[in-house]
Amino acid sequence: MATEEVEDQVPDSGALFTFGKSKFAENIPSKFWLKNDKPAHISCGDEHTVLVTGNGKLYVFGSNNWGQLGLEAGSAISKPTCVKALKSEKVVFASCGRNHTLLYTEQGKLYSSGGNSEGQLGLGDTSGRTSFQEISFFNTQYKIKQLSAGSNTSAALTVDGKLFMWGDNSEGQLGLEKEAIYSTPQKIDIGKPISWISCGYYHSAFVTQDGELYTFGEPENGKLGLPSDKLKKHKKPQRVSGLSGKVKIVSCGGEHTIAVTEKEVYTFGLGQFGQLGHGTFIFETQLPKAVDVLTKKTILYVTCGENHTAVITDKGLLYTFGDGRHGKLGLGEENFTNQFVPILCSNFLKFTVQSVACGGCHMLVFATPRPKESEMMINDE
Amino acid sequence: TADAIDPQSTDYKDIILVVKPLVPEKPPSSMIRVEIMSLTLNPYSEVMGDSAVQRLFVEFRFAGVPPEETETPVSLRKPNQGEELYYHFSKVIHLDGTEHAERRDFLYMLLDGSDSNGDIVRLKFTVVSDPINEDEEECHDVGYAYMDLRPLLRRAEDKAEETLQVLDVADEEQVIGALRVAIEAKDAARTVHRTKRAKEIQ
Ligand SMILES: [Mg+2]
Ligand SMILES: [Mg+2]
Structure with missing residues (x-):
């Protein structure tokens, strides 16, 4: 494992850009890439970050006080470090929760490491782990397409919608009514296949294959997007209405939720820092409200940090909004402010933003250089 | 194939390339950071009842820094009862170089608490009403808040967070709200203070 300093010439395979309190490069906005490999998947937890490479390697950095990096517990890791303990298994993707991490390998195995106070590691107990442990429940019998880890919650979604x-x-953030914790995976079944899952800090949401949005968990501040009379059943997945077009993607933050339909981007919940993107007059909304600034754009991806939000358009441009502390919105080197509408990250005008991940106080962006001839065609509209 | 290679022996492949910083890192003593965090207004204050006041921004003045750089870029709608308005506006002020002598002098005065005439000097924040109809109405000051920087030199912790009283513009005996601010300036404060003192002794 080595680190070298290089000139500012991002290779065609792209670079990872860090913003905010990433613990990398002393929290100064920075970029890095791999010499003989390329990024494939990224995720941010509250204070930690993982990168899965095209060769199936897992790189981690950030807080490791709970063993969430799978490198024994200890002080924060300030450089992307390869987790060797998985031996020859190739990692396909991973998800970081507040203080734990889930990952899925090419062999079809699911692993977890980190805090386990609420059974979020899925190992049948509540003892933390400081290296990746296989969740035996899955036992290679499911083909997983998405993982999501929340504050102390975990989710795995199969290719066929289980x-x-x-x-x-x-x-009720697992959508179950009985127990306060479940230390082994539980099937969440609403009678139709599911296509997208997101675990927030204390609430969760999923999208069905036919494009319906369901939310559950902590009911406060409108983050479930449900009318008041439905909030008493917050422990059950309930359908969110009032969205125009089929829902494609949902993401849950600390106190807010963002959902993308074929037509619009909707946010709801608490927006005291601007994370709803509804401007400087609306700081909370109980029901889904379309984000005006994004109406005319085609959105490929959205994701929430605890209190900020990031959006990627079909042109590969990145918009961020919400809490601007520590520079996590990627909008300035040293002067920051909260943003109440989506703001174009001009850092990436010369790049195609491939993916973005938001944590508690940081953001990671994977972007590839735009071919020279196409730079001229990019504008804000 | 790659699978056949022992992962322990492939360390040479795992090289992370980090971009060199374009400009050399400046020492913390060459700058300070001021943050306007949040504002609350007393529900019974006159400004809360004043329908002409609809949006508010906050600014501070630092000698040698253009005033447009030290105001929150957004105006937020007047808070509902008890609501906190979060600006999280964070501004770095560079103090190094000959061109910034005025800033260093000002910081020295703030740390000393008075200017050469013995008049009190504190870091002044202003809460400003920003009318929605900018053609018909003008911005006007609503309240002032003052931060005393004298304790800065004695503080062990950097990033001093403080909740300042916001005083009514028309009557500074009246508290109309609270402004949360933070300042990171310990290293710069010590440097400026030491340099200034050394000159005075000469
Ligand atoms: Mg929790
Ligand atoms: Mg002005």
């Missing part, structure tokens, strides 16, 4: 969740259910 959803499993485990961990903290004290607010």
Whole structure:
């Protein structure tokens, strides 16, 4: 494992850009790439970050006080470090929760490491782990297409639309009504296949293959997008209405939610820092409200940090909004402010943004250089 | 194939390339950071009842820094009862170089608490009403808040967070709200203070 300093010439395979309190490069906005490999998948937890490469390697950095990096517990890791313990298994993707990490390998195995106070590691107990442990429940019998880790919750979604969740259910954030914690994976079944899952800090949401949005968990501040009379059943997945077009993607933050339909981008919940993107007059909304600034754009991806939001358009441009502390919105080197509408990240005008991940106080962006001739065609509209 | 290679022996492949910083890192003593965090207004204050006041921004003044750089870029709608308005506006002020002598002098005065005439000097924040109809109405000051920087030199912790009283513009005996601010300036404060003192002794 080595680190070299290079000139500012991002290779065609792209670079990873860090913003905010990433623990990397002393929290100064920075970029890095791999000499003989390329990024494939990224995820941010509250204070940690993982990068899965095209060769199936897992790189981690950030806080490791709970063993969430799978490198024994200890002080924060300030450089992307390869997790060797998985031996020859290739990692396909991973998801970081507040203080734990889930990953899925090419062999079809699911692993977890980190905090386990609410059974979020899925290992049948509540003892933390400081290296990746296989969740035996899955036992290579499911083909997983998405993982999501929340505050103390975990979810795995299969290619054929089966959803499993485990961990903290004290607010019904697993969509189950009985127990306060489930330390082994539970099937969440609403009678139709599911296509997208997101675990927030204390609430969760999924999208069905036919494009319906369901939310559950902590009911406060409108983050479930449900009318008041439905909030008493917050421990059950309930359908969110009032969205125009089929829902494609949902992401849950600390106190807010963002959902993308074929037509619009909707946000709801608390937006005291601007994370709803509804401007400087609306700081909370109980029901889904379309984000005006994004109406005319085609959105490929959205994701929430605890209190900020990031959006990628079909042109590969990145918009961010919400809490601007520590520079996590990627909008300035040293002067920051909260943003109440989506702001174009001009850092990436010469790049195609491939993916973005938001944590508690940081953001990671994977972007590839735009071919020279196409740079001229990019504008804000 | 790659699978056949022992991962322990492939360290040479795992090289992370980090971009060199374009400009050399400046020492923390060459700058300070001021942050306007949030504002609350007393529900019974006159400004809360004043329908002409609809949006508010906050600014501070630092000698030698253009005033447009030290105001929150957004105006937020007047808070509802008890609501906190979060600006999280964070501004770095560079103090190094000959061109910034005025800033260093100002910081020295703030740390000393008075200017050469013995008049009190504190870091002044202003809460400003930003009318929605900018053609018909003008911005006007609503309240002032003052931060005393004298304790800065004695503080062990950097990033001093403080909740300042916001005083009514028309009557500075009246508290109309609270402004949360933070300042990171310990290293710069010590440097400026030491340099200034050394000159005075000469
Ligand atoms: Mg929790
Ligand atoms: Mg002005």
